[in-house]
Amino acid sequence: MVDELNQKISQLLDDDLNYQESLSLLKKMRTQPGLQQQLHRYEAISHVLKSDTFVPVDTDFAQRISRSLQTEPVYLATRRKTFKKSYASISALAASVVAVAVLVSQGINQSSQPHMMPLAQSQSVTMAGNAELQDPQPPLDHPSEKELTRNRFIKYLQAHNSSRYIDGAVNLQPYARTVQYQQE
Amino acid sequence: MGQSIFSLMRGPFSISRNNRVLKVLSFVLSLTAASAFAAEIDAKQSPEHSLLKMQQAMKHLNYQGTVAFLRNGKLNVLKYSHASTNGTGQERLVSVNSPLRETIRDADKVSCFFPETSKVIVDHRPAARSFLIDLPEQLNGLEAYYQFTFSGEEQVAMLPTRILDISPKDQYRYARRIWIDIGQYLPLKVEVYDRSGNTIEQVVFTELEVKPSLPFIDVDSALLDKEVERIHNRQPMSFETAGFVLKQVPGGFRQQFFVQMTMQGSNRPVEHLLLSDGFSSVSVYLENKGANIELGARSTDSVNAFSRIIDDHVVTVMGEVPEETVRYIAEGVELRTDIQ
Numbered sequence: 001m002v003d004e005l006n007q008k009i010s011q012l013l014d015d016d017l018n019y020q021e022s023l024s025l026l027k028k029m030r031t032q033p034g035l036q037q038q039l040h041r042y043e044a045i046s047h048v049l050k051s052d053t054f055v056p057v058d059t060d061f062a063q064r065i066s067r068s069l070q071t072e073p074v075y076l077a078t079r080r081k082t083f084k085k086s087y088a089s090i091s092a093l094a095a096s097v098v099a100v101a102v103l104v105s106q107g108i109n110q111s112s113q114p115h116m117m118p119l120a121q122s123q124s125v126t127m128a129g130n131a132e133l134q135d136p137q138p139p140l141d142h143p144s145e146k147e148l149t150r151n152r153f154i155k156y157l158q159a160h161n162s163s164r165y166i167d168g169a170v171n172l173q174p175y176a177r178t179v180q181y182q183q184e
Numbered sequence: 185m186g187q188s189i190f191s192l193m194r195g196p197f198s199i200s201r202n203n204r205v206l207k208v209l210s211f212v213l214s215l216t217a218a219s220a221f222a223a224e225i226d227a228k229q230s231p232e233h234s235l236l237k238m239q240q241a242m243k244h245l246n247y248q249g250t251v252a253f254l255r256n257g258k259l260n261v262l263k264y265s266h267a268s269t270n271g272t273g274q275e276r277l278v279s280v281n282s283p284l285r286e287t288i289r290d291a292d293k294v295s296c297f298f299p300e301t302s303k304v305i306v307d308h309r310p311a312a313r314s315f316l317i318d319l320p321e322q323l324n325g326l327e328a329y330y331q332f333t334f335s336g337e338e339q340v341a342m343l344p345t346r347i348l349d350i351s352p353k354d355q356y357r358y359a360r361r362i363w364i365d366i367g368q369y370l371p372l373k374v375e376v377y378d379r380s381g382n383t384i385e386q387v388v389f390t391e392l393e394v395k396p397s398l399p400f401i402d403v404d405s406a407l408l409d410k411e412v413e414r415i416h417n418r419q420p421m422s423f424e425t426a427g428f429v430l431k432q433v434p435g436g437f438r439q440q441f442f443v444q445m446t447m448q449g450s451n452r453p454v455e456h457l458l459l460s461d462g463f464s465s466v467s468v469y470l471e472n473k474g475a476n477i478e479l480g481a482r483s484t485d486s487v488n489a490f491s492r493i494i495d496d497h498v499v500t501v502m503g504e505v506p507e508e509t510v511r512y513i514a515e516g517v518e519l520r521t522d523i524q
Contacts, residue, residue: 148476155447157487158307158415159456160467160502 320462432516466503
């Protein structure tokens with residue numbers, strides 16, 4: 001019986017044991033420390049045969065790892081405060097009614113304001129309204145023209161808001177590097 | 185009949201009656217004091233009060249940490265520090281990923297250091313604005329255009345925060361949500377939402393510590409051996425000298441400064457007016473028509489812009505506001521006819 005179990009441990013290490021037999025063997029090893037030690041010895045022998053080197057590992061190495069994991073502290077973040085159920089349901093209902101009212105009123109406001117017309121329509125109105133006054137606009141499909149237009153937009157952005165310097169949105173100085181200071 | 189309060193104090197009956205009066209008076213006084221105390225507590229716990237405390241904390245505390253900026257789908261992680269002494273502040277940002285760069289904001293300028301080219305860009309700015317969030321100097325009157333409510337509490341950067349929702353009351357500005365550190369009142373997270381509710385900007389501290397003091401960077405000394413390019417070197421002027429007037433501006437937007445300048449790499453004069461409602465800012469530019477400007481609407485991340493031609497000039501309005509706002513302002517720009 002012992003030889004048979006030893007044989008199975010050897011097969012387990014060589015990955016020659018099928019799933020059911022592996023499961024059965026591992027269940028037995030869980031309750032029989034002797035089998036665990038045998039597995040440990042066979043592992044060491046196998047390692048030496050394959051690599052000509054031997055790195056001794058404590059027999060309770062795995063147990064110590066397991067214990068460490070079990071005793072690792074758990075961070076319990078503060079739970080988000082919730083209102084009482086009755087208040088929450090009433091508030092949710094009230095918020096829904098208000099939201100619907102706001103959306104409906106906004107929809108009415110938008111439809112009633114002439115400057116809220118669709119973009120394409122508004123653009124055509126603006127351009128047509130100034131058609132007599134303006135020179136024919138140069139086509140923007142020329143690369144240099146596009147580049148000039150983009151550069152002008154970036155310069156406007158720079159002048160508008162200094163936070164443009166911290167994000168890559170306008171690709172300012174893509175090869176910038178940090179500078180070192182002598183600090184006290 | 186005809187008894188004075190003093191006559192009531194004579195005799196047992198009078199004393200008893202006086203006691204009742206005193207009891208009623210003390211009860212009324214205690215009620216008044218309690219309601220005043222409750223009102224004070226309510227005021228101290230109000231969103232507006234938290235916003236005020238946050239404004240003061242941002243200005244006067246020394247703090248540093250790591251901040252993630254998410255804009256237009258791009259993430260920038262930077263080391264952030266804010267030093268303050270005697271009411272003067274300095275913000276410093278150092279990117280931790282390529283492209284590496286260092287940006288320092290003082291009261292009147294923003295300095296960007298590019299050591300690869302041994303060049304420094306110094307951008308002189310009439311108004312200082314925090315890299316983290318635009319906040320109004322005066323909070324009075326904001327309630328006419330925004331609604332402030334607390335919507336819960338969460339942990340950010342392992343610190344407890346109270347969530348402040350700032351909802352616009354009209355269609356001309358964006359909604360914001362600020363996670364305010366309960367202990368120090370610093371903004372640990374800020375999100376800006378478009379009108380559909382999508383997040384268009386996010387600033388989050390991943391770690392933060394408040395220090396008794398932090399060193400100021402002596403920018404002028406750092407510039408000594410560098411090639412310095414100074415841009416937007418401008419002095420604020422009266423808007424009365426501008427070549428344009430604004431016929432329509434959404435409520436709450438006020439003039440921050442007006443300057444006349446030349447753009448970098450160009451000799452064309454440009455007029456620049458900055459408006460702000462406290463949280464959102466809008467720039468109005470006016471220059472000659474020869475400038476390369478794409479007409480109509482365009483946008484990049486949270487910034488919308490609208491350009492149109494007026495006679496021989498082109499006006500461009502841009503800002504961290506909905507498209508309706510820049511279009512509305514642009515359509516109200518007219519050339520000034522009463523120039524001295």
